Amino acid sequence: MLDNYLLEELTTFARTGTLAKTAAQLNVTQPTVTRGMQKLEADWGVRLFDRQPNRITLTPTGKLAAQEAAALLQAQHQAIKKVQNFERSQHHLTIGSTLPGPLMLLQHLRPQLPVQTTITADLLTDQDLTQKLQDRDYTLILTSQAPTAPDITTQFLGTENLAVNLNQFMYQANQADIRFAELKDLSFLVIADIGPWRDIIQRAIPGAKFLYQDQREAFREISAYTDFPYFNSNFSFLDPLLTTNTSKTNTVRLPIRDQSAHMPVYAAYLPTNQTVVAPMIRLLRENWPATA
Amino acid sequence: MLDNYLLEELTTFARTGTLAKTAAQLNVTQPTVTRGMQKLEADWGVRLFDRQPNRITLTPTGKLAAQEAAALLQAQHQAIKKVQNFERSQHHLTIGSTLPGPLMLLQHLRPQLPVQTTITADLLTDQDLTQKLQDRDYTLILTSQAPTAPDITTQFLGTENLAVNLNQFMYQANQADIRFAELKDLSFLVIADIGPWRDIIQRAIPGAKFLYQDQREAFREISAYTDFPYFNSNFSFLDPLLTTNTSKTNTVRLPIRDQSAHMPVYAAYLPTNQTVVAPMIRLLRENWPATA
DNA sequence: AACAATTACGGAATCCGTAAAAATT
DNA sequence: AATTTTTACGGATTCCGTAATTGTT
Numbered sequence: 269m270l271d272n273y274l275l276e277e278l279t280t281f282a283r284t285g286t287l288a289k290t291a292a293q294l295n296v297t298q299p300t301v302t303r304g305m306q307k308l309e310a311d312w313g314v315r316l317f318d319r320q321p322n323r324i325t326l327t328p329t330g331k332l333a334a335q336e337a338a339a340l341l342q343a344q345h346q347a348i349k350k351v352q353n354f355e356r357s358q359h360h361l362t363i364g365s366t367l368p369g370p371l372m373l374l375q376h377l378r379p380q381l382p383v384q385t386t387i388t389a390d391l392l393t394d395q396d397l398t399q400k401l402q403d404r405d406y407t408l409i410l411t412s413q414a415p416t417a418p419d420i421t422t423q424f425l426g427t428e429n430l431a432v433n434l435n436q437f438m439y440q441a442n443q444a445d446i447r448f449a450e451l452k453d454l455s456f457l458v459i460a461d462i463g464p465w466r467d468i469i470q471r472a473i474p475g476a477k478f479l480y481q482d483q484r485e486a487f488r489e490i491s492a493y494t495d496f497p498y499f500n501s502n503f504s505f506l507d508p509l510l511t512t513n514t515s516k517t518n519t520v521r522l523p524i525r526d527q528s529a530h531m532p533v534y535a536a537y538l539p540t541n542q543t544v545v546a547p548m549i550r551l552l553r554e555n556w557p558a559t560a
Numbered sequence: 561m562l563d564n565y566l567l568e569e570l571t572t573f574a575r576t577g578t579l580a581k582t583a584a585q586l587n588v589t590q591p592t593v594t595r596g597m598q599k600l601e602a603d604w605g606v607r608l609f610d611r612q613p614n615r616i617t618l619t620p621t622g623k624l625a626a627q628e629a630a631a632l633l634q635a636q637h638q639a640i641k642k643v644q645n646f647e648r649s650q651h652h653l654t655i656g657s658t659l660p661g662p663l664m665l666l667q668h669l670r671p672q673l674p675v676q677t678t679i680t681a682d683l684l685t686d687q688d689l690t691q692k693l694q695d696r697d698y699t700l701i702l703t704s705q706a707p708t709a710p711d712i713t714t715q716f717l718g719t720e721n722l723a724v725n726l727n728q729f730m731y732q733a734n735q736a737d738i739r740f741a742e743l744k745d746l747s748f749l750v751i752a753d754i755g756p757w758r759d760i761i762q763r764a765i766p767g768a769k770f771l772y773q774d775q776r777e778a779f780r781e782i783s784a785y786t787d788f789p790y791f792n793s794n795f796s797f798l799d800p801l802l803t804t805n806t807s808k809t810n811t812v813r814l815p816i817r818d819q820s821a822h823m824p825v826y827a828a829y830l831p832t833n834q835t836v837v838a839p840m841i842r843l844l845r846e847n848w849p850a851t852a
Numbered sequence: 853a854a855c856a857a858t859t860a861c862g863g864a865a866t867c868c869g870t871a872a873a874a875a876t877t
Numbered sequence: 878a879a880t881t882t883t884t885a886c887g888g889a890t891t892c893c894g895t896a897a898t899t900g901t902t
Contacts, residue, residue, distance in 0.1 A: 288880075347629075348562065351624055578857090590857070591895090592894075594859090612901085
């Protein structure tokens with residue numbers, strides 16, 4: 269025997285401390301709450317309250333019950349949301365990415381994806397990806413950190429490979445490729461939201477300064493009129509803001525040789541969604557840019 | 561909006577496959593179930609069923625919903641049980657042990673424990689101890705495998721140390737103590753339920769045979785009239801069935817030197833129960849038998 | 853013909869709000 | 878005097894069972 273509205277009353281009482289405030293917050297009258305808590309005690313066969321004529325407080329058992337009630341309510345909301353998201357995912361897909369390159373590729377392939385597809389505009393963080401899939405918040409996530417949960421399928425798609433653009437007259441520019449160590453103590457122009465790349469370049473390049481730009485236009489303007497080195501990847505040709513810069517003849521693009529500059533990209537999804545996701549993975553693979 | 565009886569109906573429908581059987585199993589009429597499932601779909605705003613005039617089946621969404629509903633119901637039952645157990649633990653304690661020695665000590669100290677205390681007669685297994693404490697099935701557990709969960713307090717109590725009883729004329733008997741390796745290829749009389757000791761002796765003594773006795777009386781009789789070696793610990797003097805054997809002058813008791821023959825014993829409990837448990841721990845420590 | 857699901861209608865249980873009472877600060 | 882909890886009573890919602898309908902196997 270377990271009635272939902274009683275759990276609501278119990279948890280809000282645990283917050284407010286009086287039945288009156290509880291009633292006010294739930295838009296019911298005091299007698300309702302009084303009866304409710306009496307019924308809860310009767311249903312569970314447990315004393316939840318210490319009662320004095322004018323004051324009512326939770327017993328230790330009552331405090332535990334309030335915790336449990338809150339957990340149950342949250343679990344219920346989550347379950348409903350999961351089911352609703354699943355229903356939605358039957359005719360509407362949501363895709364996310366933790367990496368900037370694959371995100372650009374997704375947006376580039378947007379016309380070839382099913383009509384009812386949403387691509388989350390911002391990068392996801394690598395935390396709680398499993399949860400986001402299991403909650404059906406996302407049908408497909410592209411990430412370099414393949415979740416290890418047993419009920420999640422992961423598939424390797426390809427790599428995103430970092431390159432740096434240098435002024436052609438810098439002494440480091442006179443070679444086919446480059447290592448992070450050769451870039452030390454330089455100042456770089458960097459677009460702010462580049463996911464895990466941010467950590468990687470900050471750790472790999474000693475003494476470097478990074479001028480993070482929140483706005484892509486600001487990045488384009490500054491890079492057009494200055495000679496700050498800036499980063500690229502094999503996906504950058506997809507971005508119109510970045511490709512305009514390649515027309516600048518005085519910069520040289522050098523792929524970075526270090527292992528950490530080659531980021532694997534995995535597709536993560538629930539086995540349930542295998543059939544809907546499969547054609548998308550094929551599409552991504554077919555349009556994956558060259559590694560250089 | 562989430563009604564409990566609708567979850568029950570959904571989960572039983574997932575098992576039975578027809579509304580009629582569902583109704584029969586829940587002791588209600590078909591119309592009740594029909595309306596219930598319609599209401600569930602309306603409440604959640606989701607299509608759960610494919611309906612044909614004569615047959616109704618779960619959609620993929622419906623199957624997921626049924627799973628979630630079953631999980632929610634179980635979580636609810638567990639929560640209620642936990643609260644009820646906690647209430648009970650306010651005036652009634654349940655203690656368990658995974659080790660035979662500490663269990664005997666508990667039973668020996670029974671008269672000095674609070675009146676409303678239950679000591680589980682059988683040994684617990686080392687799995688799910690954390691769960692048993694958190695579910696309030698047990699207030700205190702004595703174990704050699706201290707649970708690592710963050711919300712569980714563990715305290716070292718002492719050790720249980722294995723010894724072996726040999727016929728005095730066996731060549732190994734002529735020493736103060738012994739090692740497992742010296743017992744190889746012998747046949748031992750062993751009481752069946754000795755918890756983790758069973759694994760330890762089976763691994764440590766190569767080529768040994770173990771004659772497990774389910775009944776303690778059988779063990780006593782056979783050991784009295786034969787010369788099979790048998791095991792003991794520093795707790796065994798507490799057991800009347802075992803102490804009678806020490807009167808046999810023709811057996812020698814040898815402590816075992818190996819590290820694995822010295823089992824640490826921890827008290828595990830929830831911080832909530834600190835105050836009730838503390839005097840018991842003191843009592844156990846004061847009556848802990850000598851290590852030999 | 854038998855079975856399964858649904859709809860319509862009336863009764864029963866439950867839950868809520870208003871009003872009033874009791875007791876404390 | 879103002880708050881807080883509790884009890885009593887009447888109304889309203891909701892939930893269920895019986896009976897009847899539709900459509901399939």
